[in-house]
Amino acid sequence: MNQTKSTESQEPLSAAVAEQPQVSGFVSLESIAAALNVSGLEPRDVLARMHEDLQRALQKPPAERRWAMVIDLRKCVGCHACTIACIAENKLPPGVVYRPVVEQERGIYPNVRRVFVPRPCLQCDEPSCVPVCPVNATYKNEEGVTVMDYDRCIGCRYCLNACPYNSRTADFGHTYVNKNLPIMDGVLVGRNEADDYERAANYEYGEARKRTNGYDSPIGNARKCHFCLHRVYEGELPACTTTCIGRATYFGDMNDPDSLIVELINQPNAIRLREELGTKPKVYYLV
Amino acid sequence: MTEKNLTPENEQEKVPVEGAQEQAASPAPRKSFQITTNHILWGAGILVFLIGSIGLFQRFTEGLRPTSLGSYVPWGLWVAAYEYLVWLEVGSLLVFTSLLYVFKWPKALARMAPTLYLTALAILSMALILIGLDLGHPFRFWHVLVWPQWGSMLTWMIIAHMVYMLVLLGKLALELLPYRPVFRPISKWLSIISMPMGIALVVIAGSVFGVVMGRPSWQGSGLPVLFLVSALVAGTGLLTFLYIWFMRDNSQEYVELARRLGKLLLAFLVINLMVTVLSSFVILYPGVPAQSTALQLTLFGPYWWLFWIFYLGLGVIVPIILLMTQTQTARRIGLAAGLLITTFFAVALNIVIPTQMAINSVERDLVTAYQGPGLRAEYFPTANEWLVTLFALAFGFLVFLFGFTVLRLRPHVEVPAEEAAK
Numbered sequence: 001m002n003q004t005k006s007t008e009s010q011e012p013l014s015a016a017v018a019e020q021p022q023v024s025g026f027v028s029l030e031s032i033a034a035a036l037n038v039s040g041l042e043p044r045d046v047l048a049r050m051h052e053d054l055q056r057a058l059q060k061p062p063a064e065r066r067w068a069m070v071i072d073l074r075k076c077v078g079c080h081a082c083t084i085a086c087i088a089e090n091k092l093p094p095g096v097v098y099r100p101v102v103e104q105e106r107g108i109y110p111n112v113r114r115v116f117v118p119r120p121c122l123q124c125d126e127p128s129c130v131p132v133c134p135v136n137a138t139y140k141n142e143e144g145v146t147v148m149d150y151d152r153c154i155g156c157r158y159c160l161n162a163c164p165y166n167s168r169t170a171d172f173g174h175t176y177v178n179k180n181l182p183i184m185d186g187v188l189v190g191r192n193e194a195d196d197y198e199r200a201a202n203y204e205y206g207e208a209r210k211r212t213n214g215y216d217s218p219i220g221n222a223r224k225c226h227f228c229l230h231r232v233y234e235g236e237l238p239a240c241t242t243t244c245i246g247r248a249t250y251f252g253d254m255n256d257p258d259s260l261i262v263e264l265i266n267q268p269n270a271i272r273l274r275e276e277l278g279t280k281p282k283v284y285y286l287v
Numbered sequence: 288m289t290e291k292n293l294t295p296e297n298e299q300e301k302v303p304v305e306g307a308q309e310q311a312a313s314p315a316p317r318k319s320f321q322i323t324t325n326h327i328l329w330g331a332g333i334l335v336f337l338i339g340s341i342g343l344f345q346r347f348t349e350g351l352r353p354t355s356l357g358s359y360v361p362w363g364l365w366v367a368a369y370e371y372l373v374w375l376e377v378g379s380l381l382v383f384t385s386l387l388y389v390f391k392w393p394k395a396l397a398r399m400a401p402t403l404y405l406t407a408l409a410i411l412s413m414a415l416i417l418i419g420l421d422l423g424h425p426f427r428f429w430h431v432l433v434w435p436q437w438g439s440m441l442t443w444m445i446i447a448h449m450v451y452m453l454v455l456l457g458k459l460a461l462e463l464l465p466y467r468p469v470f471r472p473i474s475k476w477l478s479i480i481s482m483p484m485g486i487a488l489v490v491i492a493g494s495v496f497g498v499v500m501g502r503p504s505w506q507g508s509g510l511p512v513l514f515l516v517s518a519l520v521a522g523t524g525l526l527t528f529l530y531i532w533f534m535r536d537n538s539q540e541y542v543e544l545a546r547r548l549g550k551l552l553l554a555f556l557v558i559n560l561m562v563t564v565l566s567s568f569v570i571l572y573p574g575v576p577a578q579s580t581a582l583q584l585t586l587f588g589p590y591w592w593l594f595w596i597f598y599l600g601l602g603v604i605v606p607i608i609l610l611m612t613q614t615q616t617a618r619r620i621g622l623a624a625g626l627l628i629t630t631f632f633a634v635a636l637n638i639v640i641p642t643q644m645a646i647n648s649v650e651r652d653l654v655t656a657y658q659g660p661g662l663r664a665e666y667f668p669t670a671n672e673w674l675v676t677l678f679a680l681a682f683g684f685l686v687f688l689f690g691f692t693v694l695r696l697r698p699h700v701e702v703p704a705e706e707a708a709k
Contacts, residue, residue: 083657095358100656119653128500134441135430154430155423157361158441164501166646166653169358170423173350174660214350220423277500 046247049260050237057253058235066144066254067227069241070264071118072286075248078103078116082240082249086120089228089239091202093211094174098225099240118249120240121146121167121225122273122281129159129168129224138222144254144282145227147205150217159222164277173219175199175211206230227251254282325692332688336681342674346420353671357661359654360643364636364668365421368676371521371635372414373492374514375628376407377451378522379529381485382551384478392547395540398699401462402533403526405690407455413683415448420675440495447488454481462696489518496638504581504642509566516562517634520555524627527552531621533698542617549620553610556627560603580648584641593633602630640666 057065078101086092086099102117127146130138137153140146160168177195184190188197201208204226209218228238236242241251252261264270270284345353356363383403386392419425428445435442457477461470493514496505527548534541570582585594606623647654647664654664668676690696 095659095661097657097659097662100653102652102656104652117652119656131436131438132441132498134436134439134445135427135434136436137430137434152427152430152434153424154427156421156441157356157423158439158495158499160358160361160501161643162499162501166359166501166650170351170356170361170661172352172354172356172423172661174352214348214352215424217424220350222423279500 046250046260047237047242050241050250050252051235053252053256053259053261054232054237055235057256057259058233060253060255063142064255066282067123067232068144068252068254068261068265068282068284069120069123069227069238070250070261070270070284070286072246072248072250072264073115073117074286075246076101076116076118076244077246077248078114079245081243081245082118085239085243086225086228089231090204091198091200092223093171093198094176096169096171096223098169098223117285118240119165119167120283122165122279122283123225123227125280125282126278128277128279129163132158132162134158138224143229145229146224147226147229148218148221148224150205150207150209150221153217153221155220155222157222164274164279165281168222168224171218171221171223173211173214203230206233325688328688329685329692332681332685335677336685339674339676339678339681342671342676343420343678345671346675351423352660353669355666355669355672357663357666359646359662359664360640360666362421362639362643363666364672364676365417367635367639368632368679369414369418369421370492370514370639371632372410372417373448373489374518374521374631374635375525376410376414377485377489378518378520379403379525380407380455380481380522381489382519382522382526384482384485386551388475388478388482393540393544395534395544396530399530399534400699401459401696402691402698403529404455404459404462405687405694405696406525406529408459408690409683409687411448411452411455412686413679415452416679416682417676420679440491440498444488444491444495447484447491451481451484451488454484459690459696463694485518486515489514502642502645503575503577504570504645505638510638513562513566513638516555516559517631520552520559521628521631523548523552523555524624524631527624528621528628531617531624535617545617545620546615549610549615549623552620552624552627553607556603556607556610560607577645577649580645581642584644584648585637588641588644590636590641594637597630598633598637601626602633603627 080101083097083099083101087097090098092098099118099120102119104115104117106113106115123145125140125144127140130140130146133139133153134156135152135154137149138146138159139149155170157170160166160170175195175198177191177198179191181191181194183192185192187193199211201210204218206229209216211219228236228240231238237251238249241249250261250264252259254262254265256262264286265284267286269287271287272281272284354363380403383396383400387394387397419428422428431442431445435446437443454477458474458481461474461477464470490511493511496502497507497510499505527545530548531545567582567586570579573579585591606627609619609623609626612619644664644666654662
């Protein structure tokens, strides 16, 4: 909470920096620190605050917490670290993506600006993908996260068409390793080693699932972001949150009034995508 | 009992319906082997089946990877084919039963019941193969029965189709078994309940698309109605084609009934054309991109020819001209019906595919945000998809041939006893 106040409740940063003494036209780090009203390592990383919030939330019964995410579009620099972290964490195969970052170029030269919008599953409170599933393979769990039962899913891909945010992808069993890759024994990027790594188990939903053959789940299934619940239950933040270099992604329990996530959601500039659909997403954007 | 109204193969085979056992028992002069139409049809069916099996083998060894399906266009040729086949299967039976039981058409029409039921079963087998192979996990189809989600239209569609299949099998069983008086009320009731069930199946199939929030072009009450109209058009086309092909003779009664069917087909064609024009106008006029992009793709996109040439040209305008000419012959009516049922597949393709491809315009930034196989908004069926489709079509064709030649599910040569008794 201290850090949030220190960075956001002060006078505009540009004005404060301008008042500081400058050397050779460059802005010194000291002046930035002074402008931020911080000294040394005083301000806590928001990750530390979110970790504390997370530990508090995990003390509660699952049904009493509601996980949510806030993405500050002003802070997103479009580095795609969250996309890569998600792929690494969940060992996503080619063609499956849980958190693409949409890039938009706005304006006409010279008044041009690039905008980056990370697009994970929005974890709707009224998800349109859930009721269409003919076998109840996708459902909203007691913590409000829409999850998949890979062993029940028949792979009809109805949920993909039902999602108005196009947040789901289908796993068709593609692999990064192919016969064109050189073998290079003993080298990690060689065909054999890379193939072994690619087929090793991931731990989505806390289950070890190897991709040893071409048809066992999750191959053939619909796949989606699940807020890295397997990490959350171990007291870790989702991979996209911890790797965000701009600290643009926040995660926490909406039911905890003292949490950072609730502070941010209550900001007047917090919006949700396509509110008119009534899906009530639990991913908010700060604009 | 005459042979004149038997099928083309019979003209060569001349298989007598009565006294067959006596003939078989008596020594007949040994004939040299002759290639008949039957042989050619079986050979062609098996050949296409084997060619299609290559695709099936690929489907089971490589999954859906050899297809053009993806995450932005998750439904393609097989789903479109399923919808089209449902229209044919349900529509033909619905029109047939309605004409006989509701509109009291001449009982001569009832003579083609066995062949029509057999055709419907063959089409049903094609449809189920294709929709089953479209699943990421085809062998989990039974999950729908064990863990059904009653709020899903897909659950209802699968259940409705299975129940409909049972009714159809019941009707076929009655045709195959030696006639008993008790069959009459059973057959009648199966026919009567097949009508609302058929309507329900088609409307539910349309609702599968109509309730989808993610695709605004599908969403709404339009598609269930359009599906019903499409089933009536395609079904009438199939019924007319089958009647003209399998019942052909030189009698005045035959020509009269063919003309009546032709008029009915013409009426449905015009209604379908009006629905197409009006619905297109209503969508294009406000020009809301989320709704109109798909239609614009249909009309002016990469597959414009599918709509303008196949559907509108060969499937609507040419059949209308053929059906409106003064010198109407059964052959012309049959040609019109044949053209219609062949090209009507374009309607299903245009409903299923452009709407999904519209994401390329509506959410282009998302499509280009991350690259990978299946993350494309374009779609054209791959060789594997065509091969699997061929396999399904060949399978259905062989089912039909088996029923027609081995089980002898052929048009009755006389009006069935139960029909005549009414």
